[in-house]
Amino acid sequence: MVLGSVEPAQEIVLSPRVSGQVLELAPNFVPGGMVQKGDLLLQIDPADFTSVLSERQSALQQAEASLEIERGRQSLARKELDLLVDTIEEANRSLVLREPQIKSIRAQVDAAKALVARAQLELDRTKIEAPFDAQILSRSVNVGSQVAPGDELARLVGIEKYWVIATVPVRSLHWVQFSEADGEGSSATLHNPNTWLPGAERHATVSRMIGALDQQTRLARVVMTVEDPLARNTEGPPLILDTLLQAHINGRPIEDVIRLDRDYVHERDTVWVMKDGKLEIRETDIVFRDADHAYIQDGLESGEEVVTTTLATVANGIGLRKVNESAPEDESLNTEAAD
Template identity: 70%
Template sequence: MNDAPPKTPSTIVKVLQFLGTAMVCLTILGVSVAAIIVINQTEPKAQQIEATRKSAAIVETVTVEKGTYSPTLVVLGTVQAAQEITLSPRVSGQVTSISPKFVPGGMVKKDDFLLQIDPADFENTISVRESELQQAMASLEIERGRQSLAKKELALLEGTIDEANRALVLREPQVESIQAEVNAAQAAIERARLDLTRTSIAAPFDSQILNRRVNVGSQVSPGADLARLVGIDEYWIMASVPVRSLKWIQFPEQDGRSSLVTLRDPDTWPSGVERYASVSRMIGSLDQQTRLARVLIVVADPLALKSDVPPLILDTLIETHIEGRPIEDVVRLKREYVHNRDTVWVMKDNKLEIREASVVFRDATYAYIDEGLESGDEVVITTLATVATGIGLKKIDSSTAPQSEEARD
């Protein structure tokens, strides 16, 4: 008889362990589901209520007015000499003397003596040329005497000499040849005298000596570099301006007047010190490196010889404030009061209005607005923590301390 073998005790234990584990898991799962249901049923529900401000934001405002304003273009410029030459001699020789003013940094007037080249050779040349002239003139007198005798002989032979030979008989070619020698001798004397005057070198214009490359005893010749001179009547400033800003600058050739320029050098000059200049013309090409337009500014009396302002130094960078063409019927507002997307905050009836503004031009300090603001509008200049149309505002007064953020409840 085939009976099934009885289960061993180890198998029974395993079955009981599995059943126990399953019961525990089901119990935990049931308790978790029940807890979630209870939490969801007892969770408080948020109710939306209408909140109103208990106090208005305390702000500071500025009242704007429409008018005609001139923008200011602030750019950098390089100081350059308006007149600059390399001084060279026109004759050769040895330098025998030099003026005490002929030193680097020295100031000289037009026709002031600078240096002397040894004139001895040129004086000797004049003596030689004068002797040649005297000899040529003596020859001319002799030939004229011969011509006088020829005229008497021709009178005796009247009618026997044809016109073709008449000039030869009267020695006219000989006289003309010697006359040419006299003229050449006179020209040689003039040239020698001119060379003698060129041994004394003078300043060609009112100038400052930047450097000197010659001393007493130096041997010089035409084309040699004696010194570098710059004119002191005016300097130029070459300013780089964005091409889009050229339309706001006034040029004398186009507009009949030039834009006023204020010069500042905060790193070198005392605080508040300014110099003034004027726009002369626009250079007809862009700077190859910066691709900016170049504007020529003229500064009179650059070394301040007639005033007590600081002198200009060549090749330095200087801050130029160019007064632009006047813009009519606009509001001028500081740039920081124009916010994102060209909006301005306006206080009207103690509430905030956010207006879109049409900005015609921006300079370094101001924005010029032709639409969006009118005369009498009060622009909010206080920084607000909350910006929304219609929020309540309160204008600051003497009894309220200034705040940079809106008042909180």
Template identity: 50%
Template structure:
């Protein structure tokens, strides 16, 4: 006969083994996790150098450069001013009795063309009076010459020795000189009267454009009064300012017939697209511009209103500001590079063997558009034209064709 099992005696033993089993299981889980992590890192595939280069090479555009002879330009701004300007003034007084139609602001007048006429009656009368006085003086001179001849005959008949001083008195030499002087004075008075009469006609001293008129028909004018303003239409000047550092690159017209730097003028907002005017750099003004502290130069433009040789070209307007490109002295054996390809601290990015090279360059001259490189670049160098966010010397580069070739290779491997 079996004995009954005491359940209360068994339960306390199970309670003691439970915590040990939990700790053991947790420890095993941690060990297995660590082993799995170590295995993952140990068996991770590593990328080869060629694959990394293909994926990280920067796509760029390049342009080849060439050394050669170039003529740089200096770009400046200038104001159109007259090369020849006068203010007409009256040299006689009187009433304006005639006014030419051409004597109107904006119109052109020929050299010698009559613009105004002052009432000449008074000056004609004065001239007639002076001519009469001249005739009278000449008559008196003839009379005195006759009296001198009579006196000489009488002196010869006497045959006496007379001192030289007394001879002059006897022969009436002082009276003769006095008569001659009166003739000269009368002739000068006639000439003066003729000038005054001629000055009643106001004429243009050279081919000109009328800028202003200050009198009208019937006006009373006095000597020295301003009548109007004229400017010559044969030449205009463009007065421009140039940085002092660029003066050595410019050639001025030192003498008539000597060469001078050619200049191209632009007036982008006024002239039709593509139209320009030509001029010459003629003179360096020996004074700095007081505002900009730059050198003042004069550019001469022939036929500025396009009336003769420059017919069909846009006319220049006095007082306007135009842009001028002055041809500088020629640069030999240099590289011409677009200004935006010149990087910080006068460096240039160049592609060498599909790698980025940062070149230090020496700049001979630079303007708004180009930089002319003396040293640092050679013919055939490939200058990078792409703006890169990250620039590291030796970084790998690729061109558009290289990218397409890499993609084709990867497609072949996938197949």
């Protein structure tokens, strides 16, 4: 079991791209409100931008009209040039056909089109829309507020998924699968015994590891992804940002090991074993530890009798006797040193 904090996978500070007065706010543009991608959240007064767009469109129409007039002049010049085939030098033909004037007016038309597009873009930016499905965390403006580029309008978090960032001992990383590296991440079960109802849980997938240790705990940090964190279409409690949750990560299968209570593992990973009525101090190879158990790959065989009591004298070969004859199912037993 590890502890992890609930963090947003998507979070933005919403800011305007143009200046103006706020005319309208959407009814659900409030703290806690739910919005969908493309929903109109806020309308800035478009009057000035509409006026600029009209001016730019008029300038474009004038430039296009000038281009049509110049093309008419070019057509007449071409007819005159056909009558003077051998009297005009080739270098002067472009001047007679008014090609420099045509190029100049075409450039004016292109510039006018760019100004119209810019004016239309700024008009469109008076409408502030939700960039993704989100929940509003905070709002900093109201109807009548004067806003400018860079001002904070609101904070939004995406609601498609949240992250749970947990700290894990570095030695345990070998047993964890990451979806971004391995294709399929380890599954995890999340609990909050302090606030959730008994038996309530959420499920997550281990996505990746953050490439730096936690500076305070010196533990590795892993990111778990929770889909539909607000449980709109999922059974289970909704997640609240910044909550501390318990996470049980299902790691890679550990094969050919014996699970033993950690209380029965002593200094230098030794285990006390009773064999033929005598104490054997076994050195073991522990490949993994969790909160309650050690997983031993070498040094202990299934069915051997593990000493579970504290001994006054600990030395290889001392005599032992069982306190009771019926050993527990985990092959451990209570013993005492024989006189």
